[in-house]
Amino acid sequence: MSFDPQTLLRDLFNTAIDAAHPRHVLADHLPADRSGRVIVIGAGKAAAAMAEVIEREWQGEVSGLVVTRYGHGADCRKIEVVEAAHPVPDDAGERVAKRVLALVSNLSESDRVIFLLSGGGSSLLALPAEGITLQNKQAINKALLKSGATIAEMNCVRKHLSAIKGGRLAKASWPATVYTYAISDVPGDEATVIASGPTVADPSTSVEALAILARYNIEITVNVRKWLQDPRSETVKPGDPCLARSHFQLIATPQQSLEAAAAKVQAAGLPVLILGDLEGEARDVAKVHAGIARQVVLHGQPIKAPCVILSGGETTVTVRGNGRGGRNAEFLLSLTESLKGLDGVYAIAGDTDGIDGSEDNAGAIMTPFSYARAGLQNLSARDELDNNNGYGYFAALDELIVTGPTCTNVNDFRALLILGNEAQ
Template sequence: MTTTSHTETLLHSAHVATDHFGSAPAPLLRQLFAAAVAAAQPALCLPPHLPRAAEIGSGRLWVVGAGKASAAMAQAVEAHWDGDPQALGGLVVTRYGHEAPCSRIEIVAAAHPVPDLAGWRAAERVLASVQGLSAADTVLCLLSGGGSALWPLALPGLGLAEQQALARAMLASGARIGEINCLRRHLSALQGGRLAAACYPARVLTLLISDVPGDDPADIASGPTVPDPSTCADALAIAQRYRLPLPAAALELLHSGRGETIKPGDARLARSELRWLATPQMALEAAASAARAAGFEAHILSDALQGEAREVGKVLAALARQIAQRQQPFAAPCLLLSGGETSVTLRTPSPGQGGRNVECLLACALELVGQPGVHALMADTDGIDGNGPAAGALIGPDTLARAQALGLDAQHMLDQHDAHGFFAALGDALHSGPTRTNVNDFRALLIAPP
């Protein structure tokens, strides 16, 4: 089965009530999501970037990695490696449910977004495995979104329980992913360039699938193989800005400077190289191409939208209304595509099941107030949005009316961060299952002709 057909099978099996959206909008939106996900599948995008055996020479190709796509990336490495199988080995960590079978590279599953002992121990093993490599060896590092939580091993003085508490606090704080990863880098035993430094003098080749706005490699899995220009003082300022309860050991690491990361110009990173496999922009371009093939003009607004999820939803709704009512700044029919990573600040001590994409979508529906002709899909390209079981959901002009008929209070459920519960009750949740890739948020708004 090809990568594309595997992805389409996942998405076509989604339990989505499409009857409410007419015969065209929901299937088209799902097709665009499938196109975005397919473009970022490791089996498609990794092989052209895999080093050849002649490039490796007589040394070993040792594979390490972390992220929601790392197991599928490892599988693609095994399928396309043209050298001696005995020269290939390694260990990668992926999220539970995202595993892929491999024969030479060990796959370990661990928890995300709050780390667990499996991830901690796997990170210990990864760090130990690169000790003593020679200049003839090559470390192939496979990184994708989620790698920060899957490699939670901290600097001496911090334990797993403290890392877990900090992860929960950061997730609830509303901090942007770049800010969260800056703090992570200064407390980690692998991130902030430390893994590449540990591999020296071996060559390090990092293959990246980006899930971060701006595609900064320091933010993908918190940059284990790249230099980090940020400082302990920067990390402290972020913790203070969001009132994060840092444990005493973390404060000591930051105040003393012991948490300082590997800086640009460090000789141990001289043999470290990056290659990009997939980015949010590439996925959006694939979706735009699919839309145009279906006869719709598509506009990519941005691959890096950030901000509070519900506020982004309101802005997208306002833009869709302007198009539907005034044919500005684009003429309907058209599709608006965007990516990036929004944030959710928890406002209740007992939140329901939610995620940034469904929270953005529910806020969008409330702002649209049933605007005729506007349909939308918002989902996480890894197949799981937040703490709910779905990748995302769909809305149409009748979403709020159907919710009211069922006795659902859309505003109250948004305030309770229970958007997954809202869309599940309507039958409009998008269940793709783990896609084994991750290029972050995917948002598509379809504005029908006036």
């Protein structure tokens, strides 16, 4: 074996992040005419890094305001950068959302707006709809995060409780021309789901939002129910004339990062299988990966070892315990429990924004020895999984991955390195 397994996995994770960084992907998508005045607004974990690119590339007058997560800022000179809370919004996010909306209101047809959008924007650009309080949104957001709801379901609810999402930002900007440049953090790269689609049409309905809240048994106050039953809670729908001058462009996607990592694997002389964007409970997705790993080791199917299996997407975690850990730590904990130290199988799972849920790690790494090493410390993967304590489990093994904020976000990245007989 000519490479160190853990080093290779970390290199793959870094490659996936680098492939989606604004400094590499934004400039080529900007308009050919970069002269004249432009108003720049933005929201998301990559917003500040994207703003830096605009300042570097734009030749005319630049001004504006973007909001990013605490700790994800950048040293911009012309575009103001404000930091706010994620994944549960705070009053800083509400204040900056009001200012963003004011910046794009009362513009003319000759004005140009660049909107820089990335994952996290739903929480960071938090402007409650009429009659809805920030406390209402915070409570519902917390409940949704613990419920196991998908990102599309969560954002459906968020859009219908917002004064700025679901196409409403584009409506406020009319008749100015709006260019939205987005880094996707959602399975399928749906523009309506990325940060709850502030500048695109939204086909979902308030009735669907109410159904989602009922499905996950999330209690709502009288004012929230009243608003969602009000026709004014509907988002901007396809075909609305106010969207005629709004343009949307994806500049980075999870698939691009998976392909960049795959190229790195092939350069190392190994075959690679990309499973694509995946959704579902993190622990269940891990069981599927474990089943594939066993099939590779035992039968050489669907790919022969040594090999690498890659996947992305966004899993969910239904919180039942009191432990620490995001969805990537949960995935690896379930994988560890399922494989129980299967020879020759290594894995990494991390969030490309550098933050697994709300912890200080991006994710963790699992080796064929993790299960046995934990046993020596009287740590049971099964028990820790029941307590949703993936962070604690891998912290005890010194297998957490800590990158700090990466200033991009194409969601989760997972890689299984299966050595098979090479590990013997």
